[in-house]
Amino acid sequence: MNYVITPPEQASVAVTGTEQRFPVHRIYCVGRNYADHAREMGSSGREAPFFFTKPADAVLSAVADQVITMPYPTLTGDLHHEIELVAAIGKGGSDIAVADAPGHIWGYAVGLDMTRRDLQADAKKLGRPWCIAKGFDASAPIAPITPVAQAGDIAHAEIWLKVNGEARQSGRIEQMIWNLAEVVSHLSRAWQLAPGDLIYTGTPAGVGAVQRGDVLEGGITGLTPLHVRVA
Known part of the structure; x- marks a missing residue:
């Protein structure tokens, strides 16, 4: 292909146990997919899932057993963590049946949906999109991806986050309002999913602010943990 400018580098994520990488096509996120988090954000009940996106190059790919640095973003004084299964x-595929959805998943990872909470609150008040609150540079830290066959029983895994060694979030994947297969099915009705897509599947309760210098450690049973330092 003969481009008029040099194309950007392909966004990608490390893969556990290999030097190969997973190319990123799109990043989809599910909002309020744990009942306890929905309640702390002022919602209740099993509402239809809703989605938002982040740019593919918002990924901040971590390496196993290393702490990756995330720059504190501009325009905010209220940066929040949200630990998620990715x-x-x-x-x-499109219009994927719930029963077929697991066959479309290549692997799983621990991820963070970092959020400019103050900008999100302002956008909500004005009825505007959340793009500036959710889709900023390095807003999607992610641990190396573990292939499905190596991940174990994800449906019953524990999910947790510590900040500076203090527990902030904890839950179980089975507490999702819409389980993973249902999320993939719903999402495929709105967009045609493609190899390389990442789906951030929602966060349990306990979201909160982080400051420069904080170290975040997130984990899900059976997956490579994520370590992030905010700078």
Whole structure:
């Protein structure tokens, strides 16, 4: 291909146990997919899932057993953590049946949906999109992806986050309002999923602010943990 400018580098994520990388196509996120988090954000009940996106190059790919540095973003004084299970799509499709959805997932990872909470609150008040609050540079830290066959029983895994060694978030994947297969199915009705898509599947309760110098450690049973320092 003969481009008029040099194309940007392909966004990608490390893969556990190998030097190969997972290319990122799109990043989808599910909002309020744990009942306890929905309540702390002022919602209740099993509402239909809703989605938002982040740019592919918002990923901040971590390496196993290393702390990756995330710059504190501009325009905010209220940066929040949201620990999440991330599903990496290996097989695309649209109108995917719930029963078929697991076959489209290549692997899983621990991720953080970092949020400019003050900008999100302002956008909500004005009825505006959340893009500036959710889709900023390095807003999607992610640990190396673990292939499905190596991940164990994700449906019953524990999910947790510590900040400076103090527990902030904890829950179980089975507490999702919409389980992973349902999320993939719903999402595929709105967009045609493609290999390389990442789906951030929602966060349990306990979201809160972080400051420069804080170290975040997130984990999900059976997956490579995520370590992030805010700078």
